[in-house]
Amino acid sequence: xxxxxxxxxxxxxxxxxxxxxxxxxxxxxxxxxxxxxxxxxxxxxxxxxxxxxxxxxxxxxxxxxxxxxxxxxxxxxxxxxxxxxxxxxxxxxxxxxxxxxxxxxxxxxxxxxxxxxxxxxxxxxxxxxxxxxxxxxxxxxxxxxxxxxxxxxxxxxxxxxxxxxxxxxxxxxxxxxxxxxxxxxxxxxxxxxxxxxxxxxxxxxxxxxxxxxxxxxxxxxxxxxxxxxxxxxxxxxxxxxxxxxxxxxxxxxxxxxxxxxxxxxxxxxxxxxxxxxxxxxxxxxxxxxxxxxxxxxxxxxxxxxxxxxxxxxxxxxxxxxxxxxxxxxxxxxxxxxxxxxxxxxxxxxxxxxxxxxxxxxxxxxxxx
Numbered sequence: 110x111x112x113x114x115x116x117x118x119x120x121x122x123x124x125x126x127x128x129x130x131x132x133x134x135x136x137x138x139x140x141x142x143x144x145x146x147x148x149x150x151x152x153x154x155x156x157x158x159x160x161x162x163x164x165x166x167x168x169x170x171x172x173x174x175x176x177x178x179x180x181x182x183x184x185x186x187x188x189x190x191x192x193x194x195x196x197x198x199x200x201x202x203x204x205x206x207x208x209x210x211x212x213x214x215x216x217x218x219x220x221x222x223x224x225x226x227x228x229x230x231x232x233x234x235x236x237x238x239x240x241x242x243x244x245x246x247x248x249x250x251x252x253x254x255x256x257x258x259x260x261x262x263x264x265x266x267x268x269x270x271x272x273x274x275x276x277x278x279x280x281x282x283x284x285x286x287x288x289x290x291x292x293x294x295x296x297x298x299x300x301x302x303x304x305x306x307x308x309x310x311x312x313x314x315x316x317x318x319x320x321x322x323x324x325x326x327x328x329x330x331x332x333x334x335x336x337x338x339x340x341x342x343x344x345x346x347x348x349x350x351x352x353x354x355x356x357x358x359x360x361x362x363x364x365x366x367x368x369x370x371x372x373x374x375x376x377x378x379x380x381x382x383x384x385x386x387x388x389x390x391x392x393x394x395x396x397x398x399x400x401x402x403x404x405x406x407x408x409x410x411x412x413x414x415x416x417x418x419x420x421x422x423x424x425x426x427x428x429x430x431x432x433x434x435x436x437x438x439x440x441x442x443x444x445x446x447x448x449x450x451x452x453x454x455x456x457x458x459x460x461x462x463x464x465x466x467x468x469x470x471x472x473x474x475x476x477x
Contacts (some may be wrong), residue, residue, distance in 0.1 A: 125212045126367040127373040127402065131382040135393035139256040142389065143265060144220045144252070146243040149427030152229035160226050165340040166184055169223070172216065176227055176303075179214055180234035183301055213302030215277075215331075217452075218339035221461050224305035228273050229340075231303055237270040244273040248420060251284055252389035260293065267298035276423070277306040278455065289330045294334050304334065319379055334347065353471050354438060361435045364473040371398035371473075376406045376436060380414050388420040398430055400473055406436030408444065415443055416452065426462040431470035439463040 148155075157177055162169035214231075216224045232244045243266060245253070252261045266272060274296060292302060356364075365373035374382075386394060395401070409415040424431060442463075443456045 125370070127371045128371050128398065130374050130394055130401070131378050133394050134386065135390045135396070135418060137390050137393045141393075142249070142253050145392070146245045146249070147230035147239060148232055148244050151427050151429045152225060155226050156228050157176060157227075157230045157234055160223055160230060163341050165365050166222075166337055166339075168340045172227060172337050172339050175335075176214065179301075179303075180231050180236075184236040209398045212296045212300070213304065213334040214416050215248055215334035215336045216303075216339055217336055218303040218305075218341065222339050222341040222456075224339060225275050226306050228275055228303055229392065232271065232273050234323065235271045241268065241270045242273075243269050243271070244275070246275045246423065247278045247288070248388060248423075250274055250278075250291075251287065252387075253286060256389070257374070259287070259291065263294045263298075266295055267300060269295075269300050270277050271301045271303065274302070274304040277304045280348040281457050292330060292333060300335060353467055355406065355435050356433065356474055358435045361402045361404050364433055365400075365402035368400050368402075368473055370397060371402055372398050372400070373402045373404070376403045379403065380409070380418065384414070385420060388417060391421050391424045392428070394421075395430055396429055398428075400470060401425060402473075403434040404436065405444070406434045406439070409442050409447075409473070412447065412450075412452070415447055415456065416443070419452075419455045422459040422466075423461050424467055429469070430466065430468040432463060432475060433470040434467065435474055439467060 123303055160169075160173060162173065216227060226471055235242055257265060272292075296302065361372060367370045383391075396454050409418055419424065440460050442460065447453070447456055
């Protein structure tokens with residue numbers, strides 16, 4: 110399956126100067142959304158053998174054992190269908206009915222315990238060609254439905270052997286109904302499911318608005334999964350040095366000009382720009398970048414802006430793009446009210462990931 114490149118209107122600051130995220134307005138074709146449903150670059154080479162369980166957390170070792178067995182059991186799925194699937198799955202025989210019972214695994218645990226590493230390892234270990242496996246975040250899955258339409262998404266994914274959904278989040282009742290119905294149709298078609306989240310399937314709605322609606326929908330959905338609890342501390346901070354303090358505007362600017370392929374943006378202006386770009390395009394927004402340099406990082410002013418920043422942080426982390434910043438440290442991005450609210454797990458994940466990327470960017474200042 111080939112991917113179509115995103116197009117964007119980019120106005121360079123200067124011939125030899127850094128790029129600007131605020132100057133990019135990418136357009137992402139629907140076929141690219143489908144073709145890119147594979148583990149992100151950060152997880153290209155991960156395997157079960159490269160996951161290092163914490164010896165003090167036996168649930169991590171158990172999760173590897175269960176997932177290896179789950180992957181091995183998918184070898185015969187859709188065997189009767191055979192052949193290579195076209196882009197939208199046309200011409201492919203309907204998958205045979207699968208036995209009753211859970212057709213999925215659900216990895217539950219805090220941020221930074223390696224859930225995405227394990228989910229990507231499952232994708233790699235499943236004995237099927239890449240075109241018959243899909244991997245994406247919950248947001249990317251809902252964006253795919255928005256791009257293709259519900260029926261076409263079912264048709265496109267129903268010939269798959271496995272669908273992996275990372276960071277399963279139900280942020281509004283509409284998405285709850287949409288994804289619950291979609292996964293139900295895919296299970297009926299014989300697709301195996303795997304997902305990660307920070308909470309158990311039956312608890313996803315807690316702490317958010319319309320919790321009763323969430324719980325009502327999730328109860329039917331959770332029956333498709335065997336839940337695996339993965340305990341542990343955030344590996345990104347385990348035994349690693351403290352994240353670097355923010356740099357000065359001058360240091361960040363100098364590093365941006367000295368780093369080929371880097372972008373340079375004023376943080377408040379970037380937040381304004383993100384409101385004009387659909388989150389499904391944030392990955393394309395970062396195409397070709399080697400580093401993201403931000404000046405004047407400030408506290409995020411509201412929840413809508415904060416949630417957009419979370420998506421950008423996820424895309425930067427997936428693509429291993431270092432982030433060099435001046436202003437406030439990343440652990441001061443979100444207010445106490447946000448960190449204690451219904452989306453707190455998203456915000457903590459963003460802080461954790463941005464901190465890791467800030468650590469990766471330390472060498473840019475030395476180089477500059």
